[in-house]
Amino acid sequence: MTYCIGYWLEKGLVFASDSRTNAGVDYISSYSKMYVFQPASDRxxxxxxxxxxxxxxxxxxxxxxxxxxxxxxxASTGEGLRSCHYLFEAANYIGAVSVAVQExxxxxxxQAGTSAEATFILGGQIGTEPHGLFMVYPQGNAVMATPQTPYLQIGESKYGKPPLDNVGSTNLSLEDAARLCLISEVLTHRSNLTVGPPFELAIVPRNKHTVAHRVTFEAEAPELAAMIDTWSSAQREALHRLPSFVWEQNQDTA
Known part of the structure; x- marks a missing residue:
């Protein structure tokens, strides 16, 4: 299983992914699921x-x-990453390649009881066009992130969704969004062992056409331990600050 996140922000894009591809009693393998392409300086x-x-x-x-x-x-083929003029064209191209490979x-x-399906998140920027983020489905079609739905998830998404919904917004700084995506990965790992480190993060500022930061966090990285400790402590504090039940209030006044 896998868990990957792409987050659209006013200031750019943030990407996060785990590296676990197979988890069993006696076999665990890890592969990077994040790929960067820069076919020209303007894309x-x-x-x-x-x-x-x-x-x-x-x-x-x-x-x-x-x-x-x-x-x-x-020579330009008119459809590849080097020659497309819009990000949706790049998403359609990747969808067509994926469908062809699956077929x-x-x-x-x-016959072997295995699915050939794959799902992708594509983000980036071409020239002066706005930066964007797409999810490419196994069928080849794609859906775009919007200010109302700024993040896209693929793989084991349910465990890491609450932090993104409760804390996330499009006006976060790129670093805060990166922290939010990373804690989403860590929380998913705690609930589902088919998702696991190393975790990868990439930050792409708007209009820069470059990856400003790309970081890998191994399982023993102190940042991960500090992050889950801080998050858990904040959740415990929030629990104690929730409103009391009526019977608790009556007990306090008795």
Missing amino acids: LFVLLAAGNLATTQAVVNHIQRDLDQEIASQ KHRAALQ
Whole structure:
């Protein structure tokens, strides 16, 4: 299982992902699920992946091959990351590649009882177009993050959702949003062991066309321990500050 988050903010984009791809009694493997593409100085793309590992790796390899071929031939295909003019075109391109990869292996995987499906979060900026964030579904279509729904999740999303809903907003600083996404990852890991470290964070400021910070937190990172201790302490304090029940108030006055 996987858990990845993309967060759209007025000041840019934040991405977070875990690295666990298989969890069992005697087998745990880790792969990065965050990919960065910068085919030209005026464009940057960050891709998060969840689902069948072979599918996601094939899609990433296909994207890189297309970029290499465009650069080598100095010709535009009109649809790849190097030549698209809008972020939604890039999302549609990745969706088409994903569908093609899935179709190629679907029959064999179905016979083995395995799904070929994969889901992606794509974020970035092209030229002077606004920065944006898309979720690309296994069927190839995509949905865009908005100020009303600023974050997108793929994988094991339910455990890490409450902090994003309760604390998040589009006017957070990039660093606060990064902390929020990271605690969402940590809380998910505590509730579901199929999600696990190393955790990766990437911060992309608006209009910069660059990844300002990309950080990996291993399982033993002191920041993770301090983060969960601080969060748990704040939750305990909030619990004690919740309104009393009527019978408690009566006991206090008796």
